[in-house]
Amino acid sequence: MVKWCPKCKSYASINQVYCTRCGTKTKVFPKCQCGAEIMPANEFCEKCGTYLRERLTFWQQLKQLSVVEKMALITIIGLICLMVCQLLFTR
Ligand SMILES: [Zn+2]
Numbered sequence: 001m002v003k004w005c006p007k008c009k010s011y012a013s014i015n016q017v018y019c020t021r022c023g024t025k026t027k028v029f030p031k032c033q034c035g036a037e038i039m040p041a042n043e044f045c046e047k048c049g050t051y052l053r054e055r056l057t058f059w060q061q062l063k064q065l066s067v068v069e070k071m072a073l074i075t076i077i078g079l080i081c082l083m084v085c086q087l088l089f090t091r
């Protein structure tokens with residue numbers, strides 16, 4: 001059984017009821033779907049290889065981009081469109 005603090009995301013020992021860093025009540029870290037113990041720092045389950053972090057969808061990833069990155073993406077898409085148009089219409 002692994003306990004952790006949900007507020008500051010630090011490990012706690014099994015007997016520890018409150019977090020020593022921020023005083024928040026510690027919680028038992030949820031297990032993997034296969035029943036294996038998960039360390040809060042792990043990204044994958046060591047028993048079955050399931051990805052434990054929440055996967056971001058394409059649109060969620062787009063939303064997290066900065067304005068400069070969005071502009072760059074739009075420019076690249078625009079350039080690709082231009083090239084495709086040139087290929088299609090210049091004969
Ligand atoms: Zn804490």
Ligand SMILES: [Zn+2]
Pocket residue numbers: 032033034035036045046047048049050
């Ligand atoms: Zn697992």
